[in-house]
Amino acid sequence: MTRRSSSPELLAEAARFRDLMAGWPTGVAVVTGTAAGHPVGCTVTAVASVSADPPLLLVSLAARSRTLEAIEHAGQFGICVLSAAQRRLAQTFATGEPARRFAGVPFRWVLGVPVLHGAMTVAVCAVQEALPVADHVIVMGGPLWQAEDHAAAPFIWFRRGYWDLCPAGPPPGVLDGPKSTLNRIRFTLKHNDFRGRHGHHAHHRKVPPRSRSAPRRGVGPHRTDRSEAPPWPLAQRQQPHLGNLHSGTR
The missing domain is CATH 2.30.110.10 (Electron Transport, Fmn-binding Protein; Chain A)
Structure with missing residues (x-):
């Protein structure tokens, strides 16, 4: 070389x-x-x-x-x-x-x-x-x-x-099978406990009530309904700016 x-x-x-x-x-x-x-x-x-x-x-x-x-x-x-x-x-x-x-x-x-x-x-x-x-x-x-x-x-x-960091999702196979709903609840509770212990807070957003006459948007074969969205968003929190971390300098 x-x-x-x-x-x-x-x-x-x-x-x-x-x-x-x-x-x-x-x-x-x-x-x-x-x-x-x-x-x-x-x-x-x-x-x-x-x-x-x-x-x-x-x-x-x-x-x-x-x-x-x-x-x-x-x-x-x-x-x-x-x-x-x-x-x-x-x-x-x-x-x-x-x-x-x-x-x-x-x-x-x-x-x-x-x-x-x-x-x-x-x-x-x-x-x-x-x-x-x-x-x-x-x-x-x-x-x-x-x-x-x-x-x-x-x-x-x-x-x-x-x-x-906190988990982006459960391990492979956790949500498969007849106990998938129960496993989802268990993982969500554990995930929220993880975020609570490590300083993460869920961000809640008020959603205005939908009129009965208003059509449901986006529900169809190409979209998963919001209720089925994964309950484990990647949670990140940046710490205060600390300048350069000089790796291995001393």
Whole structure:
């Protein structure tokens, strides 16, 4: 593969490129490591699966990152995908003083790597390769240990702000069969409870009474009546603007 050098045109578009990537919704994680027996970590959004056989994932860290230095020295790192309840940790590990990021934060040691309590998904990985690319280093690791909390609620980073999510619909097959109506009610109640616990509020709209003489609009073979509309709209709520979340810079 031929390597192209940076051109003035590309350098001039760096700011616009950041705007482009701000439109990519992504989960938020904290990558952790150990330096001289002390926990270190930073917030990242560039985490991806590389291979399932063998299992490999990658995380992108700034070349000047102190966390990267600790990871390369120890040969191991942790990935903690944050839950909605840990939104403050995302900002703490992104901008807080590196030496104090773990102050008051509950965690435990797994295979010599700090793992945050309350994360949705966690993994401890062995470094397989570290590939320098421009001003970042792509670290590939193979999981040595992992755990998931399926009850935890997710949140994402999108357009420089945090967004909460709730299910867009029930799992496949839930509304099929003779118990479909009962399953729909159960899912709707559970969904509303989810929104209530995580700060979402249903938006109600007053509908004027329809005259008996007024025809029913849109009822036919090409439209589902409003009463049959799915009761699980995607609910999102943007958090206050927090500026750029510099992924893996420290």
